[in-house]
Amino acid sequence: MDGPVVIEYLELLAREASAVEFEGPIIQARAAGADPAAIEELERAKVQALKVRDLLKRRARREAELSALYDTAGDLAALRDLDAVLEAIVHRARQLLATDIAYMTLHDPERGDTYMRVTDGSISAKFRALRLAMGAG
Known part of the structure; x- marks a missing residue:
């Protein structure tokens, strides 16, 4: 050649x-x-x-993911408040996935659906108050 x-x-x-x-x-x-x-x-x-x-x-992608994982572990180790921990997890997930919005829903056994526990990237109060059927979202 x-x-x-x-x-x-x-x-x-x-x-x-x-x-x-x-x-x-x-x-x-x-x-x-x-x-x-x-x-x-x-x-x-x-x-x-x-x-x-x-x-x-x-x-390069693997290096970025491992770096983000390391940063997340450090962030989570420093946090003591449950809300702050959940917010950090959702925020980091949004960064890793390069999405506009990320959220975490939790199951509400009394109502049989899920509710938004934490959102990141959404400024809509309606979105943050959204409830979803099990398996949706």
Whole structure:
């Protein structure tokens, strides 16, 4: 494999390029009239580079999740108030899942439904007072 092509794939990895950008060297080689064997070698290099890209993304996500778990454990260990603990859990879940809203419902055995115990991200009083049937939500 040509050194500049290897460098190009490494540069794509280094700048966290989108998957579609990894087609660039192949498109350029075809436009330059490269022979089929060279194109096939580029295809193999692209596949390997994309595998490395996916591995790096998975490891970064795992690192972020472990860091958040560690932060959560520290936060929870410092809290003594039940409401504060539940709020911290819901807030952290919202961050980890990258959602606009997160909530925790608890079962109300007397009414046979669930009620919002903690919400994060919602400013609606109606949402915070919402009751849901068992299994809904």
